[in-house]
Amino acid sequence: MRLYRIGLFTDAYLPGPNGVATSVYLLKRELRRMGHEAWVLAPEMPDADPREEWVVRVPSVAYPFFENQRLAMPSSRLLPTEFEIFHTHTPLFIGIWGARLAYRNRLPHVSTFHTHLEKYAHYIPGVATLDKYVGIMQKVCQAFYNRADVVIAPTDPVKKLAESYEIEREIKVIPTGIDTDILQAAPDPVSPWPSGKRRLLHVGRLGKEKSVDVVIRALAEIRQESDAHLALVGMGPDQEELTQLAHQLGVGEHITFVGPVPYEKIGGYYRMAELFLFASETETQGLVIWEAQAVGVPVVVVGAEGTLQGVEVGSSGYLVQPGDHREMAQRALELLRDENLRQRFSEGARKFADRRTARRVAEQIVAIYDEATRLVEFEPRRLKIPFPRLPQNSLSNSRQGS
Structure with missing residues (x-):
């Protein structure tokens, strides 16, 4: 060489x-x-x-x-x-x-x-x-x-x-x-999820191009059946607008804005999550999707551009139509209702991410x-x-x- x-x-x-x-x-x-x-x-x-x-x-x-x-x-x-x-x-x-x-x-x-x-x-x-x-x-x-x-x-x-x-x-x-060693070696953070809540995670910039509003609307649908709490890791210009949307939808107290997290520490949040939600339509690669799966977190993701190849549908997670918060909520609830199914998806996510x-x-x-x-x-x-x-x-x- x-x-x-x-x-x-x-x-x-x-x-x-x-x-x-x-x-x-x-x-x-x-x-x-x-x-x-x-x-x-x-x-x-x-x-x-x-x-x-x-x-x-x-x-x-x-x-x-x-x-x-x-x-x-x-x-x-x-x-x-x-x-x-x-x-x-x-x-x-x-x-x-x-x-x-x-x-x-x-x-x-x-x-x-x-x-x-x-x-x-x-x-x-x-x-x-x-x-x-x-x-x-x-x-x-x-x-x-x-x-x-x-x-x-x-x-x-x-x-x-x-x-x-x-x-x-x-x-x-x-x-x-992706580097699973860095993700696994990250320290456990103070949990952004209240005790006893279902732990949903989103990692990404809080900007228009990431469509975080779709994830928040999905949370409002999910909470009609499941006592779920969403942690948003990242920062961006739309945080105030997203906070207002959350309160309008009645889920303001069920979201934690974590803020930016250094790369060497992000793995702790992935490991603690039960489900990863992502709605961006602009991704060329969707790196955070692969990182979540690498530590065994099933994903529910909008299928657009780079994310289309980032999920093994029916094995590591689901793809939903862009902008469709109801379909995102429905797929998330399928995994939250059935722990055996979620665990199978968790194992499938690890195997899928090992390729990268x-x-x-x-x-x-x-x-x-x-x-x-x-x-x-x-x-x-x-x-x-x-x-x-x-x-x-x-x-x-x-x-x-x-």
Whole structure:
């Protein structure tokens, strides 16, 4: 096996509570375990661990319209080594930086299509309207990913989405890895569920794109038959609105807003839950669904995009129609009524999630690095769509010519 010097370029990283951050962390760790020299290049964050090894923090400023998101100001003076592989994970400032460096130095560029950007356009003032009329987000994705040598999609539906953007590069489907050891090693938290209640869990950002309101409406239906309590792990701009909805539906006292939880501690909440509910229609991979199943929690999930391949229906959980809180409640009650059935689903969930260990995924990605290297050797200057320049002062004094 050839060993590489790899740069993982991402605008989202720990301690940011999202699937991209988690997947990059696990990939970096597994690549290093395999003997590769893997580095993460990510924005500075106020709560980031300054002692974390093999991570370069790029100076950044807060983005006012999206909590925990930073706008980075990259400079090639920060590069820790001369990379042989550039692996980008976001089509934003740091991702563009990595793409430009790869192109200028004629080195392999692999990019993972993590996020359905159109669903997040409302966080950029004016862009949602612009996207509606001219498809600006699709054009950005097309320009960025067509600069890669190979594109990775976490699921088949995401591959189809990327193809609909007219991305002309080869698209490989490789799921995001999960780490059951970290989940199992997490300490037991103070329980957010009152004693004697059925324990329902949701993990995710409290934003419009996650459709948490559907889960709350499902809770109101579930409580007509079962004494259930919902724990919402995560933070976001819609918390006040969701709190008001819960009170309007008469379930305000049956929900605990836990807030953000560090990745190394999230496993404790999964382990204590009896059932995981998730209603987002924008997931490219649904990492939290796999994490819940990895510790034996059956799931009831909206079937859309990346979640469609995230459940073994009738064995590890159920898929329901987008926006249908009544069907979500009905499926949840099936499992809450029958403990033997719930236990069978729990075992099925563990078996299903075992297919996505972080080590197996890293091995598949290294094979993609080999392929990208061969492509660059045979086609060093394939046609690539022009991409906007980054501000010149952010890349001044580059020792790699970017």
